[in-house]
Amino acid sequence: MIFDIEHIHEEGLDFDILEPKECFNVDSPDCALTDDVKVQGKLERSGQEILCKGSLETGLSVTCTRCLNDFSFVVKSQLKVHFIPRVEDNKPAHEIELTELDVEQEYYEEVQIDLSSPVRDLILLSLPQVILCRQDCAGLCPECGTNLNENKCDCKNEGSYDPRLAVLQQLKDKLK
């Protein structure tokens, strides 16, 4: 996903890439890319600054936070990255006012820009903090571990595990 700056002319450069999933190194047991990453959009150049606007589409296999089942998650995001050249003293040549907070800013070296790391960031950021296989996922029974979406169990505390109650239960068991 590397572009030569000199190929980006005044009228902009349209691109449409299908990047193999292996390139992104998103491959952990609870979050792995299952599809290649489709990115399309346009690069626009103004002086030494490059603005990339586009969209991204791919698929992940993720683990539900509640029931620990793996399920597929479709990623569809808007990509907006502002590339500015890295200069000697590590500060932009002039201050750039970021009026849109959803624009990611990246530095580039030499004469090329690389979309891989902003794309990877965007994929990972598209996941919510709590990943649920479905909105009403019942989760696992804290006592016996049964997946309550699939089966019922005979344990009393349904879904909400309260450690204080567990202590009481232990006392009761001892008194039996």
Ligand SMILES: [Zn+2]
């Ligand atoms: Zn679940």
Ligand SMILES: [Zn+2]
């Ligand atoms: Zn149970």
